[in-house]
Amino acid sequence: MTTTSSKLRHAAGLQVRRLSVSYGPEPVLKDLSFTLPAGASLAIVGESGCGKTTLLTTLAGLLEKDSGDVVWCDASGAAIPRLHSSFVWQNLGLLPWKTVRDNLALPLKLRNARRNPAESTTLRDAMLDELGLSRFADRTPAELSGGQRQRLAIGRALIAAPDVLFMDEPFSALDALRRERLQDFLAxxxxxxxxxxxxxxxxxxxxxxxxxxxxxxAASPPRVLELYENPSWESDRHSGDRESPKYAEAIRHVHARLREACAAANKGASA
Ligand SMILES: Nc1ncnc2c1ncn2[C@@H]1O[C@H](COP(=O)(O)OP(=O)(O)OP(=O)(O)O)[C@@H](O)[C@H]1O
Incomplete structure (x- = not known):
């Protein structure tokens, strides 16, 4: 589906410069810098407690930074003054008392109060169709399967055509097969x-x-180990190819870097 509003919007690029964030005396993120081109997809990985969620919520503007810059820009490099973003939380944040149809329509109501109601209805129904949830439109979230709930949460995040979609482990509660199906759906x-x-x-x-x-x-000290440009990701598919040797190679590379960092941290701790 290409909506009228999505035609007007552009994916955002990101420049992070010397970003530091703390909850107490010790920073969780310290002098972190990286650049992401417009239209990219960024995965944040690392050992538990290294600050992944802290970084995600800071980039989304939901957590205050101590210092540094987070600058969003369009494909031409011009700064975007007011970013339009959506967040999918681990618990999905669906409203249990509302139907699938009403959950989906909520962002249109909140963000586009002036939108013509007929246009909102068309957008909502097209998204229900795209999500494969038209048959379940009158159900509440509790009456859906886990995968259907995840699709609803993603559809709700996308319906108002954000520049950026933030997600904190949205598929972690699913088994491996359903997880793969949702990854395909998201791509x-x-x-x-x-x-x-x-x-x-x-x-x-x-x-x-x-x-x-x-x-x-990595944590201790908090740092970027690497911003890895994924050699297996293909822009026309918007995903990697699970069958390709490059995919296996990229997984090996990321595993190896994280293992090295963990081993170094354990050595440092026991020295
Ligand atoms: N609200 C908070 N107040 C104080 N400390 C916090 C708060 N939230 C997170 N922390 C601490 O900040 C550090 C980074 O937490 P964060 O949740 O960002 O890590 P993470 O990499 O996402 O962890 P995980 O992989 O376990 O989810 C941890 O040491 C955590 O205990």
């Missing part, structure tokens, strides 16, 4: 609209399948 959704996606995952194959760039973080 497919992304192919159809201009969008920058930034997400946290513990699943390295998921990062390599969905992300053009993978940010490897």
């Amino acid at each position: 497919d959704m992304q192919r159809r609209r201009p969008l920058t996606m930034i997400f946290v995952t513990h699943d390295i194959p998921e990062a390599v399948f969905l992300a053009s760039h993978i940010l490897l973080l």
